[in-house]
Amino acid sequence: MTALSILRLHAPSTTRPTGRILYSGKDMLTMTPRALRAIRGREIAMIFQDPMSSLNPVLTIADQIGETLRIHQQLDARTSRQRAIELLELVRIPDARRRVDEYPHRLSGGMRQRVMIAIAIACQPRLLIADEPTTALDVTIQAQILDLLRDLQSSLGMSVVLISHDMGVIAEFARRVIVMYAGRVVETSGVSELFRKPLHPYTEGLLAAIPKLDIDVDRLPTIKGSIPDPTQAIPGCRYSPRCAIVVPQCRVEAPALLPAGPSRFARCPPRVATS
Numbered sequence: 001m002t003a004l005s006i007l008r009l010h011a012p013s014t015t016r017p018t019g020r021i022l023y024s025g026k027d028m029l030t031m032t033p034r035a036l037r038a039i040r041g042r043e044i045a046m047i048f049q050d051p052m053s054s055l056n057p058v059l060t061i062a063d064q065i066g067e068t069l070r071i072h073q074q075l076d077a078r079t080s081r082q083r084a085i086e087l088l089e090l091v092r093i094p095d096a097r098r099r100v101d102e103y104p105h106r107l108s109g110g111m112r113q114r115v116m117i118a119i120a121i122a123c124q125p126r127l128l129i130a131d132e133p134t135t136a137l138d139v140t141i142q143a144q145i146l147d148l149l150r151d152l153q154s155s156l157g158m159s160v161v162l163i164s165h166d167m168g169v170i171a172e173f174a175r176r177v178i179v180m181y182a183g184r185v186v187e188t189s190g191v192s193e194l195f196r197k198p199l200h201p202y203t204e205g206l207l208a209a210i211p212k213l214d215i216d217v218d219r220l221p222t223i224k225g226s227i228p229d230p231t232q233a234i235p236g237c238r239y240s241p242r243c244a245i246v247v248p249q250c251r252v253e254a255p256a257l258l259p260a261g262p263s264r265f266a267r268c269p270p271r272v273a274t275s
Helices: 002-006 033-039 061-073 077-090 109-121 139-156 167-173 191-196 201-208 269-274
Strands: 044-047 127-131 159-163 176-181 184-190
Touching: 002 127, 044 109, 061 077, 061 109, 077 109, 109 139, 127 139, 139 159, 139 167, 159 167, 167 191, 176 191, 176 201, 184 191, 184 201
Parallel strands: 044 127, 127 159
Antiparallel strands: 176 184
8 A cells, every 4th residue: 555655556536645756856745647647667666566567468568568668768669679588588577578578377377477567667667665575476476476586676775675574585685674553664774673573462462473483382472453444543542452561551642653672663662771
């Protein structure tokens, strides 16, 4: 939801955005549709979560990569096709000259994800938003996709916002982490500091649920309760109904995101006060 909001891809009839989304000093919430179209795909690109549903089943890979190139770089059909082949080679798809004329259903899940990455980086964006880019992929392919994103980030000089529920992926890929619960930031930290000493109870619960290879357990720890209904207003801290260290103040007043060390912030007053 947050990533879609950055590019204003939510339906206008169902959303009421407030606040500011600043990019290069400009508020994207006040941009005209024409100005937004100039940024989408060219300066900010997004890899969507499910490549099978995000790719058009009736268009070839060449057509789908080429569309971005024709719109933003005004390339002709022949040049955009050649560039599409180069992009497929860049994302390590074997036999790119043949694959470029394939339809999505003829590719494996890992290849479809690589095609999505090729579309996203076609115009060498400054910012790449990757929404669960390794979902439904086996561990080997996951590692290959993360290595690819890391190499592209370095070679193209772009920033990457990675959205994931997989703490192992976050530990391997990220430098800074923003932990969100029910649409609200609860903790921000460098990745090593977060895993070494989580501050917010929700972060602790997430890390506690990761299986440990050196300990045999019959049942993994879980976070009691369930995620609140996003349409319902929750007084105070949104995590308070599930929190093991909740105090009366938490149910009344929404805590602020407070400094909790060098480049660290947390939204839990008891933890922040003692950290």
